Amino acid sequence: MNKIVILVGSVRKGGNTSLLAQAFAEGAKASNEVEIISVADYKVNPCIGCESCMKNEESRCFQKDDMQKIYPKLAEADLIVIASPVYFYGVSAQLKAVIDRLHTPLRNTFKVKRLALLLVAGAEIPTVFDSILHRYQQILSFFHLEDAGMILVRGVRAKGAIAGNKALNDARYLGAHI
Numbered sequence: 001m002n003k004i005v006i007l008v009g010s011v012r013k014g015g016n017t018s019l020l021a022q023a024f025a026e027g028a029k030a031s032n033e034v035e036i037i038s039v040a041d042y043k044v045n046p047c048i049g050c051e052s053c054m055k056n057e058e059s060r061c062f063q064k065d066d067m068q069k070i071y072p073k074l075a076e077a078d079l080i081v082i083a084s085p086v087y088f089y090g091v092s093a094q095l096k097a098v099i100d101r102l103h104t105p106l107r108n109t110f111k112v113k114r115l116a117l118l119l120v121a122g123a124e125i126p127t128v129f130d131s132i133l134h135r136y137q138q139i140l141s142f143f144h145l146e147d148a149g150m151i152l153v154r155g156v157r158a159k160g161a162i163a164g165n166k167a168l169n170d171a172r173y174l175g176a177h178i
């Protein structure tokens with residue numbers, strides 16, 4: 001049984017990212033161990049670039065915040081799912097803080113082999129996900145990870161606007177066949 005960790009980057013509880021992640025998790029739970037990590041539940045400071053984690057044997061970060069709870073969860077995951085709203089053509093700041101805190105030798109101990117991507121955006125424009133997709137491809141390539149699939153949902157702005165959207169079924173299907 002694979003372990004899947006879904007990083008949900010929206011602080012809006014019950015919002016579109018969260019509903020999309022839940023649909024994926026529903027599909028995946030039948031044959032995987034699935035954990036949703038909602039950034040709203042953790043206090044994670046941005047990386048300050050001191051590189052102290054690179055100078056001690058345990059790769060410890062000097063910041064004693066909730067990232068210490070997230071590291072072991074990510075370390076055990078076979079598949080990490082990045083779920084985020086588009087904020088100014090990027091992922092949310094809260095999720096970016098978690099990602100930047102992975103700039104540590106600790107990540108060399110992680111089991112992860114695959115990533116998946118779940119994104120929501122208020123706009124309908126075709127290019128709204130391009131900058132995130134470009135970064136995603138670079139991360140896959142740099143870390144020799146495989147893309148396990150993605151669901152990209154345009155035109156959902158208000159909280160819960162994704163309800164009834166076909167994308168929820170697509171996410172459930174992706175989860176079930178991951």
Ligand SMILES: Cc1cc2nc3c(=O)[nH]c(=O)nc-3n(C[C@H](O)[C@H](O)[C@H](O)COP(=O)(O)O)c2cc1C
Pocket residue numbers: 010011012014015016017018084085086087088089090120121122123124128156157158159160
């Ligand atoms: C700070 C902020 C920046 C946003 N930037 C964009 C953007 O660049 N493009 C876009 O299409 N939607 C943008 N949105 C809209 C959100 O992506 C959209 O409302 C999404 O459904 C929110 O997801 P959530 O319900 O999971 O929080 C922005 C929303 C916020 C709060």
